[in-house]
Amino acid sequence: MRRADPARVDDLVARARGGEPRAVARLVSLVEDAPVGGSEILRQVMAALAPYGGRAHVVGLTGAPGVGKSTTTSALVRELRAADRRVAVLAVDPSSPFSGGALLGDRIRMTDHATDRGVFIRSMASRGHLGGLSWSTPQALRVLDAAGFDVVLVETVGVGQSEVEIASLADSTVVLLAPGMGDGIQAAKAGILEIGDLYVVNKADREGAGRVRRDLRGMLRLADRSPDAWQPPVLATVSQTGKGVDALVAALDEHHAWLSSSGELARRRTRRAREEIEAIAVETLRARWARVGAEEELGRLAAAVVAGESDPYAAADSLLDR
Amino acid sequence: MRRADPARVDDLVARARGGEPRAVARLVSLVEDAPVGGSEILRQVMAALAPYGGRAHVVGLTGAPGVGKSTTTSALVRELRAADRRVAVLAVDPSSPFSGGALLGDRIRMTDHATDRGVFIRSMASRGHLGGLSWSTPQALRVLDAAGFDVVLVETVGVGQSEVEIASLADSTVVLLAPGMGDGIQAAKAGILEIGDLYVVNKADREGAGRVRRDLRGMLRLADRSPDAWQPPVLATVSQTGKGVDALVAALDEHHAWLSSSGELARRRTRRAREEIEAIAVETLRARWARVGAEEELGRLAAAVVAGESDPYAAADSLLDR
Structure with missing residues (x-):
């Protein structure tokens, strides 16, 4: 389908909306392969998708290498599926197991979801070695949104621009931390205090997790927020065992409800x-x-x-x- | 000087070219304060500077927090001054002592150069907390170049986009490493293998420095370079004591000579x-x-x-x- 064919575009969009994984995958590839600035066919796809967007809750997950982003993503998928919610995962992370740069254990863990039609998992190339989001990420999100996923999880590596970029793309941004990652890194990443809607200290069964949570809460308190602004919670998880992931899903739902009722969701989406x-x-x-x-x-x-x-x-x- | 006044711009440019530090500082401020996209006065300044550029050797220094970028910058300034070369330092690093986020010891060290008219030191705001270079960095480099500095050192924090950006702005990019920084960081930063013209393992008197150099050389050998391409050297320094800094200056001069003779300098500057x-x-x-x-x-x-x-x-x- 190199040339634009409106009938086939409409057919593909209809099948993607019906939840056919191959049609969704096809549309994401089409978006990803389009040249920067778009193509005729991409323009047709975007026009065909336009009426069906705006339903999905787009959740960005970011954090330094080693904090357990992929394990947490996988645990979130399991928790959301248990509540029968359809989930898409977009991994924009060169070191993610979804991108193939994985430990065998992680890859096996993700294959748990491989035969579940309520789950769509896709890795996307990042821009450059430092993990900037690619030009096509917002358009890929439009595809997954229109395809009727309830939640779209975007996993980005927490080095460089990508974590700032994901905060501008997602409805809710989750910043993951873990104990024992070294003070130098945490200090260099003071910018994370401005991008998180939710903070999660993963590997909470390890020594030092309590201190990381306390320090983080202390730093967040210093930020000058208006009384009716969202107060980012600091949660604790052990994603490996699933502990605390139910509370994370509940906090995400709470944030989504706040976004809607406060008008912030409309503001963020218009800005985007x-x-x-x-x-x-x-x-x-x-x-x-x-x-x-x-x-x-x-x-x-x-x-x-x-x-x-x-x-x-x-x-x-x-x-x-x- | 809010409004454009051609006579005053010419006067300021003439004084900056004569090495007057206050005129140089004034021009850099003017560049930094201009709105994104420039202003009328910035356009005049750039037009007035145009004929005097292209002489300075622009050297970018990047590396993770803690490898000793500022100490190395200071040691390079001392070494270059000993050879009577004029040096400007542009620090685009929120954690740099030049930017005020410093240990007292570092700050005192930099004041060594405070009364030397052959040295100009300036910190610039970075774009966002992750250290992206600001819009005005290339224009600030044009000011320092036209002001007749032989070498302009640009120190950037080695997290995020800034290290890629500096590689596209500098004639020579120096990537600093140090032993004992943790394997996770080094692995996450595989991108550095593509941006360095010179690699420096600082704190070379510490345990593990030899291994970092060997590993780095091994990784660089894997890169597929044509035989007439520049082969990035891997140097060792103890910037605190100045050890090895003379060899670093010699390697920088060698790279500059190679850039000129190979035509690469013209290619890089045209691309920029x-x-x-x-x-x-x-x-x-x-x-x-x-x-x-x-x-x-x-x-x-x-x-x-x-x-x-x-x-x-x-x-x-x-x-x-x-």
């Missing part, structure tokens, strides 16, 4: 749509520049800047004047 | 100028959209996408059709 539209508009422009030969012009302008004959602003102006 | 021009063009467009009221239009379009009445691509098209 704005950013997505603007990014697509900018990339569409870039693609147009490439078509009208502005690429070569850009090369000439860059050479002039390097030679000291022009400066970047004057060069940008003459690029735009074309 | 292209990216800078394109980024400015895109931001200029955004600013124009804001002026013509496209901001409100974008809000309306985002609301339609959230309501399922439109999709992001259709919305981007109607934004561009304005």
